[in-house]
Structure formats: C-alpha cells, structure tokens
Amino acid sequence: xxxxxxxxxxxxxxxxxxxxxxxxxxxxxxxxxxxxxxxxxxxxxxxxxxxxxxxxxxxxxxxxxxxxxxxxxxxxxxxxxxxxxxxxxxxxxxxxxxxxxxxxxxxxxxxxxxxxxxxxxxxxxxxxxxxxxxxxxxxxxxxxxxxxxxxxxxxxxxxxxxxxxxxxxxxxxxxxxxxxxxxxxxxxxxxxxxxxxxxxxxxxxxxxxxxxxxxxxxxxxxxxxxxxxxxxxxxxxxxxxxxxxxxxxxxxxxxxxxxxxxxxxxxxxxxxxxxxxxxxxxxxxxxxxxxxxxxxxxxxxxxxxxxxxxxxxxxxxxxxxxxxxxxxxxxxxxxxxxxxxxxxxxxxxxxxxxxxxxxxxxxxxxxxxxxxxxxxxxxxxxxxxxxxxxxxxxxxxxxxxxxxxxxxxxxxxxxxxxxxxxxxxxxxxxxxxxxxxxxxxxxxxxxxxxxxxxxxxxxxxxxxxxxxxxxxxxxxxxxxxxxxxxxxxxxxxxxxxxxxxxxxxxxxxxxxxxxxxxxxx
Numbered sequence: 214x215x216x217x218x219x220x221x222x223x224x225x226x227x228x229x230x231x232x233x234x235x236x237x238x239x240x241x242x243x244x245x246x247x248x249x250x251x252x253x254x255x256x257x258x259x260x261x262x263x264x265x266x267x268x269x270x271x272x273x274x275x276x277x278x279x280x281x282x283x284x285x286x287x288x289x290x291x292x293x294x295x296x297x298x299x300x301x302x303x304x305x306x307x308x309x310x311x312x313x314x315x316x317x318x319x320x321x322x323x324x325x326x327x328x329x330x331x332x333x334x335x336x337x338x339x340x341x342x343x344x345x346x347x348x349x350x351x352x353x354x355x356x357x358x359x360x361x362x363x364x365x366x367x368x369x370x371x372x373x374x375x376x377x378x379x380x381x382x383x384x385x386x387x388x389x390x391x392x393x394x395x396x397x398x399x400x401x402x403x404x405x406x407x408x409x410x411x412x413x414x415x416x417x418x419x420x421x422x423x424x425x426x427x428x429x430x431x432x433x434x435x436x437x438x439x440x441x442x443x444x445x446x447x448x449x450x451x452x453x454x455x456x457x458x459x460x461x462x463x464x465x466x467x468x469x470x471x472x473x474x475x476x477x478x479x480x481x482x483x484x485x486x487x488x489x490x491x492x493x494x495x496x497x498x499x500x501x502x503x504x505x506x507x508x509x510x511x512x513x514x515x516x517x518x519x520x521x522x523x524x525x526x527x528x529x530x531x532x533x534x535x536x537x538x539x540x541x542x543x544x545x546x547x548x549x550x551x552x553x554x555x556x557x558x559x560x561x562x563x564x565x566x567x568x569x570x571x572x573x574x575x576x577x578x579x580x581x582x583x584x585x586x587x588x589x590x591x592x593x594x595x596x597x598x599x600x601x602x603x604x605x606x607x608x609x610x611x612x613x614x615x616x617x618x619x620x621x622x623x624x625x626x627x628x629x630x631x632x633x634x635x636x637x638x639x640x641x642x643x644x645x646x647x648x649x650x651x652x653x654x655x656x657x658x659x660x661x662x663x664x665x666x667x668x669x670x671x672x673x674x675x676x677x678x679x680x681x682x683x684x685x686x687x688x689x690x691x692x693x694x695x696x697x698x699x700x701x702x703x704x705x706x707x708x709x710x711x712x713x714x715x716x717x718x719x720x721x722x723x724x725x726x727x728x729x730x731x732x733x734x
Contacts, residue, residue, distance in 0.1 A: 258706050261345055262313060266702070269309030269338040274302065278331030303691050310698040312338035314705035315593055317432025317563025317680020318671075320687050320694060324435045329418075335433060336422055342705070343429030343460070343593045344390060386464045390428070397424035397456045404449050427456035430593040432563025432680035439565040447550040450566055454554040461561040461588030462497060466490040488624050489600060493589040496599035501557050504583055508559075508576055509552030516571040517548040559583040561594035563680015570684045574666075577683070581670060584677035585641075595678030595704050597641050604634035641676070644707065648672050648700050655692040659685055675700040 272278060304320050311318045312335045323332060398420040406416035419435055426433045436442045443449055459467070466489065473484040509517065551566045558564045559580040572580075587596015604619070608631045611619045619626040649672045653660075656668050667685040674681050675697045689697060 461594035463589035463592035505553035
C-alpha cells in the first residue's frame with residue numbers, strides 16, 4: 214500500500230503536466246440570449262399572406278388562368294404597351310389580394326375574365342387565406358396559454374378538451390372547416406342541379422365554389438351579377454347566410470359549444486359555456502336579427518323589391534284573390550330573406566343579394582356600422598370584432614357609473630383586456646380615416662361619378678374584409694387599386710397582429726413617477 218500511493222500520486226502529477234503543455238482552446242462563442250431573435254408570429258403572419266398573394270398573382274397572370282390578361286398583350290397581332298401590361302398585373306394583384314384576404318372586392322368579372330383554372334386559383338387563395346390565418350392564430354393562442362380574449366389557460370382547456378395541444382386544436386379546426394363546407398356544398402348542389410337545372414359538372418363547381426367562398430367569408434361569386442341572378446331563390450340565400458354566420462363565429466366558440474352536453478344532469482360532465490362564447494353568440498344573434506330587421510324595414514319597398522309588377526299581399530287579400538295573395542306572400546318572403554341575408558353579408562362577406570346602387574342612405578350607413586363590427590375573434594371575419602365592441606361598451610358604462618371593475622355575467626374583465634380593446638378600436642378607426650384621406654388624392658374621377666361616400670364605403674368594406682361595394686370598385690384608378698389592396702391586407706392581418714402583439718408582450722418593469730392631473734374634454 215505504501216508503494217502504490219506514491220506511484221498513483223506521481224501519475225496524477227504527470228497527467229496534469231501534460232495537460233498544461235496542450236494548446237489552450239479558444240473559448241466557445243455563446244450567443245447572447247438577449248440578442249437572439251425569437252419567433253415572431255406577426256412577421257410570420259404577414260409573410261405568409263404576402264407569399265400567398267404573390268403566388269396567386271403569378272398564377273392568375275398565367276395564360277391558363279385568363280384569356281384576356283397580361284399574357285394576351287404578348288400574342289401576335291395584338292398591340293403591346295407597358296401601360297396595358299401594368300394594368301393587367303395590378304388587376305390580378307388586386308384579385309389575388311381580395312381572395313387571399315377573403316374580402317370579395319373585384320375589379321373584373323370572375324366568370325367572364327378567368328377560366329376554370331383561374332377560378333380554381335381564386336378558390337385556393339380563399340381557402341388558404343381563411344385557413345392559414347385561423348390555423349396560425351389558433352396555434353399561437355394555444356402556445357400563449359392564457360391570452361385569449363376573456364380567458365386564460367382554463368378556458369382554453371374547456372374549449373378544446375383537457376389537453377389543449379396545438380395539434381389537437383388544428384385538427385379540430387380543419388374538421389370544422391371540412392364539415393361545414395361539404396354540408397353547404399351538398400345543399401347548394403341540390404338547388405343548382407335539381408331546381409335551376411345546371412348540368413352535373415357545373416352544379417358541382419358552383420356549389421363547391423360558393424360554399425367555400427361563403428364559409429371563408431370571401432363573397433366571391435361565379436354569377437356575373439353576384440347573387441342578383443338568384444336573389445329570388447330563398448333557400449340558396451339562407452344556406453349562404455348560415456355558412457357566412459358559421460365562419461364568422463370562430464372556432465374557439467364552435468368547439469366550446471359542440472362540447473357542451475346540455476342534456477347531462479351532472480354539471481361536471483355537462484361542460485361549461487365560456488364567457489367569450491356567450492358574448493360572441495349573443496352579439497351575433499343581436500347583430501344578425503336586429504340588423505336584418507332594421508335593414509329590411511329600411512329597404513322593404515326599395516331595393517328589396519325585385520318584381521315591382523307583383524301584387525301586394527294586403528291588396529290581394531282585400532280583393533279576395535287568394536292565388537295572388539299566395540304569390541304575394543311568397544314574394545314578400547323572398548324579399549325578407551334577401552334583407553336578412555344581406556344584413557349578415559354586410560358584417561363579413563361581400564355577397565350582393567340586392568342592387569347596392571339602389572340602397573338608401575340610411576341603409577348604407579347601417580351597413581358601414583355592421584362592417585365596422587365584423588365577426589368574432591379567431592374567425593374568418595374582419596372588423597374590430599364583436600368582443601372588442603362589447604368590452605369597449607362595458608368599459609364606457611363602468612366609467613359612467615363609477616364602477617372600478619368592468620363586469621359581465623358575474624365575471625370581471627381584466628383591465629389589460631379593456632385597454633387592448635380601446636387600442637384596437639383607435640388603431641382601426643385611425644387606419645380607416647388615414648387610408649380614406651390618401652384615396653381622396655387619387656380618386657377624383659370616382660368621386661365625380663359616385664360621390665365621396667362611395668369612396669368611404671369602399672375603404673370601409675376593404676378594411677373590414679367585407680367586399681360589398683356601391684358599384685364603384687371598377688372605377689378605381691390604378692393607384693387607388695393598389696391602396697385598396699393594401700387596405701385589404703391591413704384589414705386582414707392588422708387587428709389580429711395588434712391583438713396578439715399586446716397579448717404576448719413581456720411584462721416589463723416600469724418606474725412609477727408622481728401623478729399630476731391635466732384637463733381633458
């Protein structure tokens with residue numbers, strides 16, 4: 214033992230000496246965590262839509278997409294000018310942006326300008342534009358865990374089950390989209406094929422196109438005059454209105470509602486309707502029914518009348534003409550359906566079931582207000598969102614009453630949510646009036662033909678990603694079309710990006726300074 218110890222100690226000393234003789238390695242370069250660029254969902258959202266718009270524009274410019282577009286000027290015997298080429302490119306960019314941002318504004322007639330391939334490109338942009346935003350937004354919300362409007366981690370678990378995993382959320386989203394669109398296309402096929410007599414292939418294509426366009430709240434149509442050609446078909450209008458309403462509710466709400474087992478006695482197994490779902494459902498019902506009643510009342514003997522020679526219901530009953538009374542009742546029912554459907558379209562989709570050029574000024578103002586509100590968060594719809602409006606109104610009511618807390622249904626809404634709602638409303642209105650101000654410099658011809666309100670209506674429709682127009686979209690200048698394209702892009706990603714930015718920002722530590730009052734109002 215005495216000989217082994219010195220031998221082992223000497224071996225250790227020799228090993229340390231050899232290590233000292235080795236060249237010293239350079240220190241490993243470590244990246245500063247503060248300088249590492251984290252995942253930016255807002256940039257990803259913008260880049261995704263820009264890439265989709267660029268791809269859609271290139272495909273729409275291809276010779277297979279349209280017969281008279283930018284490639285037509287390169288054909289032998291056709292006069293070529295760079296101006297005409299630029300106009301065609303801007304038109305295709307406008308249409309690709311409108312489809313990708315699920316707006317529905319159109320500077321050309323879709324069935325007359327684009328071939329089947331071009332129409333399929335537009336439909337693909339609509340589907341991807343609606344799905345990508347919802348899927349990415351749902352994924353980000355699930356990662357954030359707790360920054361959904363009106364909620365937190367517990368509400369996400371209630372809405373999507375116990376796991377709340379992003380993969381589960383996305384799979385549910387895709388299932389809802391597929392279910393609604395297939396069901397809507399099947400119902401529309403019955404009307405187009407068996408009632409209107411469309412041949413099989415044409416009926417299938419029209420059904421699929423309008424079902425996807427309606428559920429994604431795009432409002433693009435294959436009819437030359439949008440829905441004016443079928444405004445007398447109440448079932449089609451009802452189907453499209455229901456698809457638009459379902460797409461504007463939001464998948465968080467749909468999932469929560471479908472998981473609610475109201476027939477079970479055990480409260481724990483029955484589930485719970487979260488506050489956001491209650492607000493969205495009630496606001497959707499109020500805006501749809503209330504807006505439909507008000508719009509129908511304003512336009513009852515105006516733009517809703519599509520057959521002025523038809524006898525009135527009351528006059529027919531007074532004369533004892535029961536057959537004429539039945540015809541009059543059917544006509545009035547169709548007009549009422551058109552009014553209610555158009556009120557739903559005003560909020561989210563750009564379908565035109567009535568001639569917008571004949572709508573009265575009060576009804577136009579009502580439609581602008583519906584465009585401003587839009588649909589629900591996490592849905593296909595645009596606007597400031599229904600929950601934002603509710604939070605703003607509740608905040609104002611609490612301030613007037615002197616209540617320190619904003620409360621709804623025995624729940625207190627956090628102050629951060631109230632401030633976010635105010636900021637979203639402010640930025641939305643500021644963007645609206647700024648873009649309208651810029652368009653005033655480029656649209657002298659449009660204003661001279663349609664008036665200033667038509668231009669403001671165009672901006673409101675584009676920013677709300679609605680797509681309804683007072684027949685003024687085709688009269689936009691080239692600069693105006695680019696500005697409206699920018700407006701549609703901002704309207705599609707702007708409010709969502711702002712809300713997610715405020716929801717995911719880190720809580721910074723601020724220095725508190727002494728308070729001092731200033732006069733306001």
